Amino acid sequence: MLCFRWVSGAWVLMGLCLMASESVLADGSWPQFRGASGDGIVAGQSVPVEFSENQHVTWKTPLPGRAWSSPVIADDxxxxxxxxxxxxxxxxxxxxxxxxxxxxKKMKQLAIAKAIELKLISLDLKSGDVLSTIPLATIEKPDAIHSLNSYASPTPVIDGGFLYCHFGTYGTYCVNRKSGEIAWQRRFPLEHGVGPGSSPVVDGDVLVLIQDGMDQQYVIGLNKKSGETIWETPRPEFKDATPDTSKSYCTPIVINDSAGRHQLICMGAQWMVAYESKTGKEIWRLYHGKGFSVVPRPVFHDDVVFFSTGFGKPQLWAVRVDGSGDVTDSHVEWTSTSGIPARPSPLLHDGLLYVVSDNGVASCFDIEDGEMLWKERIGGDYSASPTLVGGLIYFGSHDGKVTVMKPGREANIVAVNEVDGKIMASPAIVDDAMILRTDSAIYRIEE
Structure with missing residues (x-):
């Protein structure tokens, strides 16, 4: 879809809005983290406003293991x-x-397993029946992770007949969706500190992985068909960083700017950087301060990228993407420091930006100037990113509650729902149904 903006009395073509606020999923697929456009926006569908364990649940299927990765869907x-x-x-x-x-003193916030079995599970979209369980690897003596994390937090991505699973330092696997066979696999050792988090992205023929660990930080592009390395680009030099404050877990986005430049935008500790996805060459960089362990995926609209700076004291930034080189002093539109999440991603719709803080405070900002329009405590702790479907925003919390709000310049809570278990994964939306994963099961919720 082409995007235009009114500038100096004329409509100006801003390029292809890959992260725009009208995501159309006509093929009934949900191929990556936060959907086809990666922004959590769903058009032309609706799901129940009110639901529970006993209401509007078509099926519920228990899942083995522990994983915070979101479901991805194609071909039912x-x-x-x-x-x-x-x-x-x-x-x-x-x-x-x-x-x-x-x-x-650090052990209380960490978890560790003696061994882990990494698996890929397929289920029938209509019935919830398990179709296959594909073993990918057994890892003896894995590293410790944060108690809020899992060893399978990155969301896989579907591209054509293949599915790409990434488990950080524990391996990257290309799986044939039809046969269930592993087409290729690679492993890039990394000291995550608190476990893996960044999800993979496919752009054209390139599978992109962000590798921001405590020991090394770089972005790598692989040939999606063979797994061979096409390019590898180190991150910019940090300023007064420790190993702990050098790590990050963000998922990249792919956009086109108003000049027609194709950009791979990769948030990391201290720096936001845009690369050419075919070559790994840096286009522009911006120093955002001391933020690290960045989890929220950025969103994009009209030549501006909006992102959270992660742990430390999270900030919300709006930065123009039409620059080159170091744009720190020239391309920042605005910043905000109140109620910004370190884990859930922002949601952008109709000129407004919605966020929910880790501790359950939802806020709304005007994207033009960063003005906070409202703040509302909805309660609970949050890791999953919000989703907009049927003209309503759904926020899922750690305690299994899903708060439904009407978007707009005033706070408006429509419903509060609850399911069993903990919600850490962002939901998928297909065929007017919400596919919701908790820590113990997966649901199909629909009218």
Missing amino acids: VIWVTSAVERTATDEERVAMMRESGIED
């Missing part, structure tokens, strides 16, 4: 990744962490 098949853990006793857990050099 749902795909999810999972990590089945071999649990350690309390004594084994302490011993394993000490063996890894983890200080006692």
Whole structure:
């Protein structure tokens, strides 16, 4: 879809709005994290405003293991990744962490398994029946992760007849969707610190992985057909960073700017950087400060990218994407520091930007100047990103509650729903149904 903007008395073509606020999923697919456009916006569909365990649930299927990756869908098949853990006793857990050099004071916020089995599971979209379980790898003595994370948090991506599963340091796998066979696999060792998080993205013939660890930070482009490395680009030099504040977990977005430049926008610790996806060559960079462990996926509209700066003190930035080189002093439209999430991604719709903080405060900003229009405590803790469908915004919390709000310049809560389990994964929307994953099951919710 082409986007235009009124500038100096005339309509100016702004390019192809890949992250715009009218995402059309006519083919009934949900191929990546936050949908076809990667922004959590769904047009032309609706799902129930009110639901529960006993209301509007067409089916519910238990899932093995622990994983916060979102479901992806194509050709009436749902795909999810999972990590089945071999649990350690309390004594084994302490011993394993000490063996890894983890200080006692940091152990409370971490989890560790004796071994993990990485799996890819397919389910029938209509019935919820499990169609296949594909073993990908068994990892002995995996690193410790944050207690809020999982070993299977990155969301896979569907491209044509293949599905790409990424587990950070534990491997990247290209799976044939028809045969279930692994077409190729690669492994890029990385010290995540608290586990994997960044989801893969396919742009043309390139599979892009963000590799921002404590020990090394780079972005890599692979040939999606063979897995061979096409390019590898190191991140910009950090300013007064420690290994812990060098890591990040963001998922890139792909956009075209008003000059027709195709950009791969990759958020990281301290720096936001745009690259050429075919070559890995840097287009522009921006220093956003001391933010690190960035999780929220950016959103894009009319030559401006909107993003959170991650942990530390999260900030919301609006930056023009039409520059070259270091644009830190020239392309910042506005910033905001109040109620900004470190985990959930923002949602942009009709000139307004919606966020929910990690501790359950929803806010709305005007994208033109960053003015906060309202702030509303909806309660709970949040990791999943909001989704807009049927003209309403759905926020899923750790305690299984889904708050439904009407978008607009005033806060308006329409419904509060609840399902069993913990919601850490962002939902998928197809065929007027919400495919919702919790820590123990997956649901099809529809009228």
